[in-house]
Amino acid sequence: MMDLALFRLPDGRAWVGEGPFAEAAAPPGGTAFYVNDFTLSDARPWKIPARLTPVKSREDLWAALAQNEALNDAAAPKVRWQKPATEWFKMAFRRIRKDVLAHKLRKLVPVLTEEGELQSGDPRVLLCRVLEAPDGLWGYARVQGNQGFLGATPELLMQIEGSTLRTMALAGTAKPNREESFAADVKEIEEHELVAGFIEEALKEFGQVSRGAREVSHPAGLTHFRTDISVQLQNSADINDLIARLHPTPAVGCLPRDESGREKLAEYRRQLKTPAFFGAPFGLKVDDAFHCVVSIRGLAWNEATMFLPSGCGIVGGSAFDHEWRELRLKRESVAKLFGV
Numbered sequence: 568m569m570d571l572a573l574f575r576l577p578d579g580r581a582w583v584g585e586g587p588f589a590e591a592a593a594p595p596g597g598t599a600f601y602v603n604d605f606t607l608s609d610a611r612p613w614k615i616p617a618r619l620t621p622v623k624s625r626e627d628l629w630a631a632l633a634q635n636e637a638l639n640d641a642a643a644p645k646v647r648w649q650k651p652a653t654e655w656f657k658m659a660f661r662r663i664r665k666d667v668l669a670h671k672l673r674k675l676v677p678v679l680t681e682e683g684e685l686q687s688g689d690p691r692v693l694l695c696r697v698l699e700a701p702d703g704l705w706g707y708a709r710v711q712g713n714q715g716f717l718g719a720t721p722e723l724l725m726q727i728e729g730s731t732l733r734t735m736a737l738a739g740t741a742k743p744n745r746e747e748s749f750a751a752d753v754k755e756i757e758e759h760e761l762v763a764g765f766i767e768e769a770l771k772e773f774g775q776v777s778r779g780a781r782e783v784s785h786p787a788g789l790t791h792f793r794t795d796i797s798v799q800l801q802n803s804a805d806i807n808d809l810i811a812r813l814h815p816t817p818a819v820g821c822l823p824r825d826e827s828g829r830e831k832l833a834e835y836r837r838q839l840k841t842p843a844f845f846g847a848p849f850g851l852k853v854d855d856a857f858h859c860v861v862s863i864r865g866l867a868w869n870e871a872t873m874f875l876p877s878g879c880g881i882v883g884g885s886a887f888d889h890e891w892r893e894l895r896l897k898r899e900s901v902a903k904l905f906g907v
């Protein structure tokens with residue numbers, strides 16, 4: 568059975584870890600992956616591989632994999648996707664927007680998942696695409712037997728090097744052909760500032776926070792607002808605590824992030840059958856640094872069923888047709904990158 572984790576940095580450096588993985592509650596001294604689900608339900612999220620190999624090319628990756636013969640002949644997956652139905656998502660959209668207008672919520676991110684049936688080929692072949700994703704994206708993958716997930720995300724949850732923690736607010740998405748007016752789009756700015764403000768506030772207890780300017784960023788064919796934020800950590804802060812403090816940011820979660828908000832978020836994720844990996848933190852502690860991303864722009868599979876999720880922030884000014892199109896654009900960017 569294949570048991571592996573893969574992590575790639577935006578500059579192309581990548582590592583593949585092979586199982587069996589030892590599991591720990593706290594970060595170990597050496598190298599380990601951090602893999603959890605969206606609700607952080609795994610009490611032992613630190614996965615220490617039996618073997619870790621730096622990989623540069625798909626040849627390196629195949630050579631590093633114990634089962635490389637089986638994969639060498641495998642073809643890229645062909646998937647028959649089903650058109651997602653609007654009803655459930657429309658209902659969720661209306662209820663969230665109503666709650667926002669009634670001041671019960673400020674923002675919530677529902678997730679729509681397109682499902683498909685694997686017709687031929689092997690989804691594990693897509694591990695190559697993770698490795699070869701465009702610069703500027705972080706790649707992540709976890710495969711266990713006949714299930715797995717992988718993706719190429721533009722969103723950093725945190726990177727800790729020495730006493731500096733870097734993170735970003737990435738939220739607010741341009742409509743197609745409206746990139747010029749995006750920088751002044753009041754609704755998208757509001758959506759973005761909710762995320763940036765939350766992160767800034769959450770990090771204050773850990774040290775001096777610096778916040779960069781709001782910028783327009785173009786990862787993988789989409790246009791988003793991005794604000795870089797960093798903090799000088801006062802004490803050697805516990806990584807698990809930092810993850811729990813930041814995740815889920817309102818870029819993939821809700822605001823306020825109180826019990827009632829979190830319950831609503833969990834309820835929508837259940838109703839809409841959001842895969843557990845989606846939006847969760849995924850990281851690697853290596854070479855005295857910890858890199859951890861938000862697992863979006865990815866897909867998952869369980870035997871022959873494929874899942875392609877995407878989410879969008881709903882605020883008072885959101886309109887269903889725009890959000891529906893934004894969800895599609897996000898899925899299309901993933902489908903294009905992975906050739907599915």
Ligand SMILES: C=C(O[C@@H]1C=C(C(=O)O)C=C[C@H]1O)C(=O)O
Pocket residue numbers: 676722737738739740791818819863864876877878879880897
């Ligand atoms: C939830 C996703 O993306 C997140 C939501 C965004 C938004 O609502 O504008 C933008 C970037 C991401 O933080 C996704 O890609 O599925």
